[in-house]
Amino acid sequence: MTYAADANLRPAVDADYTAASKWRSRGINLAMAGLTITAVAFVGNLAAVGQTGADRASTLAWTFGVTTTGFALIKTAIAVVLWGIILKLWLRAESLKVALPKLVGTPGTDPQPLGDIDTSFGKATITEKAPGPLPIHKMAKKMFRPMIVMGLMAVMVGLVVSFVAAGSAPNTAALAWMQGLQFLGEGMLLSGISFLLGTILWALRTAGGEVQESLGVNTYTPKMPNTAKAFVALMMLGLMVSIAQFIGYVAVAGSSDPAAAFAWLGPFREFGLGLILAGIALALVSIGNVLGFQFWRVANLIKNGERS
Amino acid sequence: MTTNTATSSNDFAIDVSKKGLGYNKPQKMGKKLWAPMWIMAIMAFPIALALGVVRSNAISSGEAETTIATLGHVTTGVMFIGFSAIFAAISFAIARILGEFRKGGGEVQESVSTDVRTLKMPPTAKIFILGMAMGMMTLLVASIVHFVVAAQVSSGSISVATAETAAITLEAVRRLGVAVYLVAITFGLATIVKVLRFQAIRLRELV
Numbered sequence: 264m265t266y267a268a269d270a271n272l273r274p275a276v277d278a279d280y281t282a283a284s285k286w287r288s289r290g291i292n293l294a295m296a297g298l299t300i301t302a303v304a305f306v307g308n309l310a311a312v313g314q315t316g317a318d319r320a321s322t323l324a325w326t327f328g329v330t331t332t333g334f335a336l337i338k339t340a341i342a343v344v345l346w347g348i349i350l351k352l353w354l355r356a357e358s359l360k361v362a363l364p365k366l367v368g369t370p371g372t373d374p375q376p377l378g379d380i381d382t383s384f385g386k387a388t389i390t391e392k393a394p395g396p397l398p399i400h401k402m403a404k405k406m407f408r409p410m411i412v413m414g415l416m417a418v419m420v421g422l423v424v425s426f427v428a429a430g431s432a433p434n435t436a437a438l439a440w441m442q443g444l445q446f447l448g449e450g451m452l453l454s455g456i457s458f459l460l461g462t463i464l465w466a467l468r469t470a471g472g473e474v475q476e477s478l479g480v481n482t483y484t485p486k487m488p489n490t491a492k493a494f495v496a497l498m499m500l501g502l503m504v505s506i507a508q509f510i511g512y513v514a515v516a517g518s519s520d521p522a523a524a525f526a527w528l529g530p531f532r533e534f535g536l537g538l539i540l541a542g543i544a545l546a547l548v549s550i551g552n553v554l555g556f557q558f559w560r561v562a563n564l565i566k567n568g569e570r571s
Numbered sequence: 572m573t574t575n576t577a578t579s580s581n582d583f584a585i586d587v588s589k590k591g592l593g594y595n596k597p598q599k600m601g602k603k604l605w606a607p608m609w610i611m612a613i614m615a616f617p618i619a620l621a622l623g624v625v626r627s628n629a630i631s632s633g634e635a636e637t638t639i640a641t642l643g644h645v646t647t648g649v650m651f652i653g654f655s656a657i658f659a660a661i662s663f664a665i666a667r668i669l670g671e672f673r674k675g676g677g678e679v680q681e682s683v684s685t686d687v688r689t690l691k692m693p694p695t696a697k698i699f700i701l702g703m704a705m706g707m708m709t710l711l712v713a714s715i716v717h718f719v720v721a722a723q724v725s726s727g728s729i730s731v732a733t734a735e736t737a738a739i740t741l742e743a744v745r746r747l748g749v750a751v752y753l754v755a756i757t758f759g760l761a762t763i764v765k766v767l768r769f770q771a772i773r774l775r776e777l778v
Contacts, residue, residue: 280768280771280772280775281577281578281768281771281772282768283577283768284764284768286764287761287764287765290757290760290761291695291757291758291761294753294754294757294758295754297750297753297754298750298751298754301746301747301750302747302750304746305743305744305746305747308739308740308742308743308746309740309743311739312736312739312740319739323739326743330746330750333750334746334749334750334753337750337753337754337757338753340754340757341753341756341757341760344757344760344761344764345760347761347764348760348763348764348767351764351767351768351771352767354767354768354771355767355770355771355774357771358770358771358772358774358775359774361774361775361778362774362775362777362778365778366683366777366778522630523627523628523630523631524627526623526626526627526630526639526643527620527623527624527626527627529623529646530619530620530622530623530624530646530650531620531623533616533619533650533654534616534617534619534620534650537612537615537616537650537653537654537657538616540612540654540657540658540661541609541612541613541616541657541660543661544605544609544612544657544660544661544664545609547661547664547665547667547668548605548664548667550668551664551667551668551670551671554668554671554672554675555671555674555675557675558671558674558675558676558678558679559675559678561675561679562675562678562679562681562682565679565682565683566682
């Protein structure tokens with residue numbers, strides 16, 4: 264079987280399922296690099312306590328830029344590890360395809376009619392053939408890469424602006440651009456992570472369908488749970504807030520006294536990231552539910568099958 | 572110990588049992604606690620935003636510096652209670668996923684009437700738990716100190732300048748706490764990759 268449409272989203276069928284994931288180790292190394300960079304900025308930030316005036320403003324500007332860059336690297340590390348999860352999910356599905364026919368033997372007669380059923384993991388649909396991806400899955404598959412790349416670019420440009428702000432302190436215009444750009448980047452990186460989680464949900468759905476089809480049994484697919492719907496809404500809302508805060512910072516960049524605007528833009532930008540993070544938590548909960556459902560389905564197939 | 576060239580489940584650190592081991596303690600905690608943490612975060616974020624707007628209005632209307640400094644510390648304290656809670660919710664959700672793998676993997680092996688092989692908690696999972704605890708404590712302590720400083724500057728027992736210095740120190744501590752939390756989450760996800768590899772190998776051994 265060929266999977267040309269998603270060839271860049273899954274390993275080859277005959278890929279080595281025993282091999283350790285290089286994405287896992289790369290992700291861990293990148294996360295440690297991000298933590299080291301943040302620790303350097305931490306020391307600089309503490310040094311600012313003993314400074315006054317322009318010196319303090321300068322130190323606070325570059326430490327902001329460097330810290331946010333450290334966060335961005337760790338978030339990229341998370342994305343790299345999530346990519347490793349996607350690849351390993353497919354290899355596990357291939358193992359299921361190899362093992363299940365022998366473990367199930369002749370599948371038992373399915374007493375459930377086609378249509379919707381309630382399970383302890385939520386509502387599910389029984390179909391003869393595996394259902395296709397949902398619109399959000401198609402979007403997630405396309406969007407995670409551009410979001411991560413654009414997010415990293417925005418954070419890096421913001422880092423350069425932070426050095427400009429540090430070299431010309433006090434420079435409120437540069438400070439405004441730095442904060443707006445870096446938090447737009449952070450929002451995009453978190454959205455990229457959200458899209459990767461959406462891609463994991465797609466991989467679980469598609470692989471689950473393929474495994475059941477390969478056995479010749481009806482396909483049980485969990486319906487999109489409320490946690491997944493809320494995940495999409497929170498991610499979109501959070502991304503919009505991240506874009507709005509950037510516009511807000513750009514709008515006040517020319518102001519001679521932006522203190523009042525900075526006072527609400529700071530919490531506003533963090534509110535945006537908080538919304539995306541809340542969505543990410545729900546996506547992880549949805550993944551947990553789907554996994555529980557799939558284990559239940561596999562165990563039932565083995566129990567009800569007739570092995571020779 | 573697991574090696575990069577593991578070819579069978581024996582190459583992993585495992586527990587062998589007759590029955591599936593079910594969830595371990597952190598995973599049970601994850602199942603119970605992700606939702607309360609999530610709700611706490613989703614309440615804290617809008618409250619902090621509203622406080623930020625109030626502070627912005629206070630600056631615009633030229634209110635006392637002590638009021639503005641107090642509001643600044645309270646806003647940040649509430650916001651980072653929110654971040655601490657949402658990172659906890661994410662961490663608990665990851666623990667919950669690991670729990671599904673552990674419980675489900677055991678049930679599938681049980682249904683084949685074979686020995687149940689369960690991956691022992693890998694070092695990455697231990698770092699995940701430790702990092703999460705450190706990150707959470709750092710953010711919570713920083714938030715509490717923000718409230719203490721807010722009370723002090725509001726009552727006049729410390730100056731606005733001292734409150735500003737405290738804000739810079741606490742900002743540094745908070746940022747480090749966030750970084751530690753994010754690294755812990757990376758390790759939690761890295762544990763999932765290892766579990767998937769173990770299960771891909773173990774499944775083919777069941778035949």
